[in-house]
Amino acid sequence: MFAMMKELPLSKVYQFIEPGPVVLLTTQVPGTKPNVMTMSWLMMLEFEPPLIACVVAEGNYSFAALQKQHKCVIAVPPANLAKIVTDIGNCTGGDTDKFGSFDLTPLPASQVEAPLIGEAIVNLECRVKDSQMVKAYNLFVLECVKAWETPKLKDAPMLHHHGYGHFSVDGERIHIKSKMR
Template sequence: MTITWTMVMDFSPRFAITTGGWNHSYAALKTTKECVISIPTVDMVDTIVGIGTCSGQDTDKFRKFDLTALPGKHVGAPLIRECLANIECCVTEIIERHSIIVLDGLAVWYDDARKEKRMLHAVGDGTFIADGRKFDRKESMRSRLAPGVVEG
């Protein structure tokens, strides 16, 4: 499924997504208690829209959109080779009242050889924003540590 609402929680690989009983994937998440968050790039926008406008209940999305399923190391759900990154996750909590599913990341796979690295972000009105600029602030953060504090 495509998902437009996600949230990183804590300072750990914990995520929240929202979906509910209206979505075929919701039943799969409740049953299997696992999934893969696949991170597409801007060159996949038409594929993403297509995936989001059909149901896995009656459509083999890998076949229809010519995607390559790769086995995960920790979950049975497939990774998507064409995506920039894939995060294997297990469901840790379902908050039915708000249709929120909390996921813990177990492993991440990143395709460093992929030329396109600009990720898509859904605005929610059928438009997307792409990013891709890298800001490395490791050095400046290290220099701001209090004296005697060691990175851990």
């Protein structure tokens, strides 16, 4: 089941990527089923407009879709989706209908063809802004053009991947007075 989403100001996007969560990346090539992959190699590059760097290995089904469509959605899953997140990482969109198999709810995005994920904490609609580093590092620079949050999941713990299915789940939240953005 998924909860209602509302628009997230682009100036707040970094607050959901900077903590280093495992994310899901969705893509959609017209005429085919949408695909989703698990991704942990990403970071913020700029606050606003939000730029995000991510590595998508050339062997991935999503690599071709990104190269072709230049559009995707980054969805941050809550920690209770750990099993689904891991299982998605263990198969390929080449032979699996991942949305059909894994009980995620694809929802229409507003700016891109790739679907939002109904169960995610936030969904970031992105366009490929710079492919210059794809050849050397499989690194795409994405610009987030529209963002959605699920208020009900605002404080849901995220997942952080330590390799081979070992995750840490967000625990305590602390606040120390800071000028850091």
